[in-house]
Amino acid sequence: MNSWYSCGCTLALTGLVGCSLVEYSPNQTHMPATERALTNQALQRLQAHPKGKSDTVRFVFVGDTQRFYDETEQFVASVNRQRNIDFVFVAGDISDFGLAREFRWVHERLQQLQVPYLTVVGNHDLVGNGRAIYQTAYGPLNYTFRYGGTKFICLDTNGREYSFGARVPDVPWLQQQLQDTTGSRHTVVISHVPPTDEDFDPALVPSYTAALRGCPRLVFHLSGHVHRFSAGKPFHDGVTYLTTYSLAKHRYHIISLWGQRQFRLETVTYGPDA
Amino acid sequence: MASHLLLAVLLASPLVAVAQEQLANQTSSPSLLGRHQKYPMPANGDKKPWYRPRHVVLQTGGGIGMIAAGVGYGLGKDRNELDILLGYVPTKYAGSSLSIATAKYTYSPFVLPVGERWQVRPLTIGGYISYTHGTINDEEKGQYAKGYYWFSTDTRVGPVLGSRLAYQRRTREGQTRNISFYYELGSNDLYILSYVQNRKALSVGDILTLSLGLKADF
Numbered sequence: 001m002n003s004w005y006s007c008g009c010t011l012a013l014t015g016l017v018g019c020s021l022v023e024y025s026p027n028q029t030h031m032p033a034t035e036r037a038l039t040n041q042a043l044q045r046l047q048a049h050p051k052g053k054s055d056t057v058r059f060v061f062v063g064d065t066q067r068f069y070d071e072t073e074q075f076v077a078s079v080n081r082q083r084n085i086d087f088v089f090v091a092g093d094i095s096d097f098g099l100a101r102e103f104r105w106v107h108e109r110l111q112q113l114q115v116p117y118l119t120v121v122g123n124h125d126l127v128g129n130g131r132a133i134y135q136t137a138y139g140p141l142n143y144t145f146r147y148g149g150t151k152f153i154c155l156d157t158n159g160r161e162y163s164f165g166a167r168v169p170d171v172p173w174l175q176q177q178l179q180d181t182t183g184s185r186h187t188v189v190i191s192h193v194p195p196t197d198e199d200f201d202p203a204l205v206p207s208y209t210a211a212l213r214g215c216p217r218l219v220f221h222l223s224g225h226v227h228r229f230s231a232g233k234p235f236h237d238g239v240t241y242l243t244t245y246s247l248a249k250h251r252y253h254i255i256s257l258w259g260q261r262q263f264r265l266e267t268v269t270y271g272p273d274a
Numbered sequence: 275m276a277s278h279l280l281l282a283v284l285l286a287s288p289l290v291a292v293a294q295e296q297l298a299n300q301t302s303s304p305s306l307l308g309r310h311q312k313y314p315m316p317a318n319g320d321k322k323p324w325y326r327p328r329h330v331v332l333q334t335g336g337g338i339g340m341i342a343a344g345v346g347y348g349l350g351k352d353r354n355e356l357d358i359l360l361g362y363v364p365t366k367y368a369g370s371s372l373s374i375a376t377a378k379y380t381y382s383p384f385v386l387p388v389g390e391r392w393q394v395r396p397l398t399i400g401g402y403i404s405y406t407h408g409t410i411n412d413e414e415k416g417q418y419a420k421g422y423y424w425f426s427t428d429t430r431v432g433p434v435l436g437s438r439l440a441y442q443r444r445t446r447e448g449q450t451r452n453i454s455f456y457y458e459l460g461s462n463d464l465y466i467l468s469y470v471q472n473r474k475a476l477s478v479g480d481i482l483t484l485s486l487g488l489k490a491d492f
Binding site: 021022023024025026027028029030067068069070072073096097098099101102105109126127128129130131132133135136160161163 | 334335336337338339340361363367368369370372374406409410411414416417418423425427428430459462464465467468471472473474475476480481482483484485486
């Protein structure tokens, strides 16, 4: 009964790999319970190690992990060798095709970090049903947190994914968050698409940049999306805009914040070129 | 675009077939009326019009629906099969309710009889193309410049590989009809690309999907 044998073997093998393989759609939102609300989980871990209001906050800043899984593993190994890092921030495009499995593949690797990691949603994360997947896996698209006297405002600026229409980014929400300075000494705004990019809703560039300009506590505006480092004051209004590398560039930034609006930017190279 | 057209044609063909059949029944000559057989069965076998589907299919998983149902055709001694499926995923599992149209072609080179009534097809290989309707961000016209996202968010293609176990029942007329259970391991273009570019980080197991299904001849 060779056929029975071969059939039995194949079926048993199939049984082994389990039911999580039974995927209804690559666009499905289903996540195991431990892989939901990751933003909240990370913030709880972060707040478990509180900092004084006057302490220096030091965090790793990188963008665009999308489909760079080999590089993400090298990145995690490098960050885990750093000392005195409070958290890691990934500036969007966690996934490339906005598929649930991609988010899980990235999280599987980033959860190996010794410090919590936080994210903001990127345009690729909004492809297909990515918005619902991001909301399930991480949480709200716009959120804030405070750490060591710094208020971090993280928001969705991927206007093109909503066919523009002056709705994203949510500028009134941003203004409100910039005004509410309770318990913080300075403010940092993080988004995926910078307002200098053509994927940012052109109708909202004036109000968005004006809101930032109106906040004297703002240290700078951080973004990913362009896969390279840039720093400057493109709107000639005193507001600094920084962009960071994608994982493919084998480089990340370490940002230190202290004092009123002081900061230091270090660049770390990792992987085969390091 | 061509893939969408192909899919539309494939989806329409069983409907057209049924319609033609009904039309043929209605217009058959009066002299045959009463003796008209729905499917003329010559003594030497089980001949049916080429366009009539041979089996119905019900499947879960494989990236083409929580539940996918459809019809299929057997070709070349029934070792090749073409199935047309419509799948559904409710909002609870996908953030929006998804309808997925799929055309799947499989080939089973070995058919092993087991006893009188059972049959095993240890290997089934094939591929599918699916089109998903109802995603949240559905690429509105003019939203992106050409090639902004080089991949389609709606159309997936991928290979499948599996096995099948069939039970042969006999109809009152003495014809054989199979009811079979199958499973298929599959993947899709985007998962495969992810694996190819990340051979160290990802394993083949990471990109596999499993589907379980039933097929019944009728």
